[in-house]
Amino acid sequence: MFGSIFGSSSAGKTAEEQKKEDISQAAQAVGQKMDELFENSADSAKWWEADKKVPQDVVAKIHGLFQQAIYGDASGDPPADAGMKAKFEAWTANKGMSKEDAMAAYTKFVDEKKAEYGGA
Numbered sequence: 001m002f003g004s005i006f007g008s009s010s011a012g013k014t015a016e017e018q019k020k021e022d023i024s025q026a027a028q029a030v031g032q033k034m035d036e037l038f039e040n041s042a043d044s045a046k047w048w049e050a051d052k053k054v055p056q057d058v059v060a061k062i063h064g065l066f067q068q069a070i071y072g073d074a075s076g077d078p079p080a081d082a083g084m085k086a087k088f089e090a091w092t093a094n095k096g097m098s099k100e101d102a103m104a105a106y107t108k109f110v111d112e113k114k115a116e117y118g119g120a
Helices: 002-006 015-051 056-071 082-092 099-117
Strands: none
Touching: 015 056, 015 099, 056 082, 056 099
């Protein structure tokens, strides 16, 4: 079924091998779409920073989800600066969350807040 969608050939492959290849191609396509959605949300959220009306807890949350999606779990001690410490704590709140889940949560949160804070 997926073979016809992705244009792969099943010649010389067992049904199980073809199924694994088709699933891998489907997962890759979904991953590329998630990367695109994540990048679009990040571009949109950039405009929030310039506006200065976004509450610090919202800024910290998008920072924490973004950092988790890009770098994984936070490590080290929190910074002494109060603003940076809030962002670090928002990041550590996502400990253990996978890259994909963090990207999805970030994208959903930014999309929910666009009407409130603007952005493309």
